[in-house]
Amino acid sequence: MAYESTNPYNGKTVKKFDELTDAQLETKIAAAAKTYETWKRTPYAERAAIVAKAAELMHAHVDKFAHLASLEMGKLINEARGEVNFSANILAYYAKNGERFLAPTKLHPTVGTAHMESSPIGVIFCVEPWNFPFYQLARVAGPHMMAGNVVMVKHAGCVPQCAMAFEQLWIDAGAPVGLYTNLLISHQQSDKVIDDTRIKGVALTGSVAAGRSIAARAGKNLKVSSMELGGSDAFIVLEDADLEKTIPWAVWGRMFNAGQTCCAAKRFIVVDEIADKFLEKFKTALSALKPGDPMDEKTTHGPLSTESALVDLLKQVDGAVAHGAKVVMGGKRIDRPGSFMQTTILADVKPDNPAFRDEFFGPVAMFFRVKDEDEAIALANDSDFGLGGSVFTKDVARGKRVASRVETGMMFINNIDWSDAELPFGGIKYSGYGRELGDMGIQEFVNKKLVRESDVPAPVV
Numbered sequence: 525m526a527y528e529s530t531n532p533y534n535g536k537t538v539k540k541f542d543e544l545t546d547a548q549l550e551t552k553i554a555a556a557a558k559t560y561e562t563w564k565r566t567p568y569a570e571r572a573a574i575v576a577k578a579a580e581l582m583h584a585h586v587d588k589f590a591h592l593a594s595l596e597m598g599k600l601i602n603e604a605r606g607e608v609n610f611s612a613n614i615l616a617y618y619a620k621n622g623e624r625f626l627a628p629t630k631l632h633p634t635v636g637t638a639h640m641e642s643s644p645i646g647v648i649f650c651v652e653p654w655n656f657p658f659y660q661l662a663r664v665a666g667p668h669m670m671a672g673n674v675v676m677v678k679h680a681g682c683v684p685q686c687a688m689a690f691e692q693l694w695i696d697a698g699a700p701v702g703l704y705t706n707l708l709i710s711h712q713q714s715d716k717v718i719d720d721t722r723i724k725g726v727a728l729t730g731s732v733a734a735g736r737s738i739a740a741r742a743g744k745n746l747k748v749s750s751m752e753l754g755g756s757d758a759f760i761v762l763e764d765a766d767l768e769k770t771i772p773w774a775v776w777g778r779m780f781n782a783g784q785t786c787c788a789a790k791r792f793i794v795v796d797e798i799a800d801k802f803l804e805k806f807k808t809a810l811s812a813l814k815p816g817d818p819m820d821e822k823t824t825h826g827p828l829s830t831e832s833a834l835v836d837l838l839k840q841v842d843g844a845v846a847h848g849a850k851v852v853m854g855g856k857r858i859d860r861p862g863s864f865m866q867t868t869i870l871a872d873v874k875p876d877n878p879a880f881r882d883e884f885f886g887p888v889a890m891f892f893r894v895k896d897e898d899e900a901i902a903l904a905n906d907s908d909f910g911l912g913g914s915v916f917t918k919d920v921a922r923g924k925r926v927a928s929r930v931e932t933g934m935m936f937i938n939n940i941d942w943s944d945a946e947l948p949f950g951g952i953k954y955s956g957y958g959r960e961l962g963d964m965g966i967q968e969f970v971n972k973k974l975v976r977e978s979d980v981p982a983p984v985v
């Protein structure tokens with residue numbers, strides 16, 4: 525059964541869901557394509573009313589949505605509430621700004637007049653991960669629907685109830701049938717959806733492996749795509765960093781969402797002069813986290829999303845150790861029911877260790893000691909990924925210089941990667957291409973059309 529709600533806190537399966545038959549899938553694609561024909565001509569104000577209503581309903585039912593995320597993927601309840609509110613804010617942001625972002629822009633040709641128009645392109649197929657089961661959906665639904673596209677989503681197998689609750693949200697907000705469609709489908713059916721001529725764009729947020737497969741399929745069909753993939757962000761600590769402020773960011777950066785965040789701090793690169801102090805304080809702070817029921821507000825260390833995620837992470841840690849990494853703390857599952865991983869720090873991960881290039885999707889930090897700022901930057905850039913990163917220093921101008929030299933899509937000075945509705949989010953290298961959020965996020969799946977007028981005689985042939 526590919527779609528099932530299993531509580532990772534106690535391993536109990538709550539509900540299972542059947543995948544769609546091919547005939548059911550065809551009915552849904554046909555409905556989406558039909559809705560596009562009217563939605564693309566629906567005025568911005570009417571689109572905005574539905575998207576804003578969905579935002580309002582999310583805000584009004586934060587606990588209902590948050591409970592589902594905690595239940596299905598183990599998110600700490602307060603983090604889940606934060607995610608739901610943020611998702612609603614993203615929808616409200618696009619309801620308010622979508623029309624302005626896509627307004628025609630004037631060009632200045634030497635002859636005549638010209639402008640660029642932004643028009644929708646059709647049905648967009650989005651494949652989304654479980655780690656932010658609502659936020660990831662809001663990031664695609666809000667902008668693309670405001671642009672006049674319609675959206676079909678294949679969510680991850682472990683969060684079907686979140687997926688269905690988000691679809692119901694649109695029905696409750698008054699959206700026409702087919703504007704937002706949740707698809708409980710297999711990977712093979714996903715390929716068929718990408719091949720379908722009624723689908724005009726493909727967006728994925730997920731792993732590099734999924735990116736290779738889905739981007740290739742979209743490419744074969746010459747369809748525009750955006751890829752938000754993994755990361756192994758550097759957390760650079762320079763010798764002049766204020767550790768009182770830096771350590772809480774290190775803990776949050778690695779442990780938020782039980783460490784299952786694409787732009788989490790994953791490689792801690794610390795200048796030698798301050799490295800021992802940093803490591804001691806980091807260990808102490810991580811040791812203070814309390815594993816427990818994610819629904820309990822006092823819990824500060826939740827389970828991983830699924831048992832298989834834990835088994836995979838343990839294998840990765842064992843592999844790193846087999847190739848020479850040293851376990852500074854943790855490294856094992858926590859001896860209790862549920863899919864809990866100890867907070868872990870690995871040191872001595874050398875470039876010939878496969879772990880050096882890996883993404884650890886859970887509470888596992890890699891610790892590196894470097895001579896100076898230049899070495900920190902070189903190490904940060906020695907990665908297949910290029911999503912985000914951060915630098916800690918009391919000298920903000922120095923922080924900005926370092927940020928400019930790190931090769932990623934996003935850099936943060938004295939804080940950690942986090943997104944805001946108005947800030948573009950995305951990476952380079954194996955972290956993918958395209959941007960979500962902000963003004964750029966709504967431009968990914970629109971036709972930028974040039975319209976030119978000039979009253980000149982045709983050249984003589």
Ligand code: NAP
Nearest residue numbers: 652653679680681711714730731734737752753754755786
């Ligand atoms: P994943 O295995 O790639 O799954 C993500 C989604 O892709 C799920 O819906 C999954 O469906 C689907 N999928 C995977 N392979 C597919 C295929 N061949 N055809 C069709 N659908 C396919 O990723 P994950 O391990 O669950 O999620 C974590 C990854 O996502 C990490 O690498 C993380 O860094 C990345 N991520 C990136 C961002 C970003 O914005 N850059 C944000 C969040 C997460 P099933 O569940 O049914 O397999």
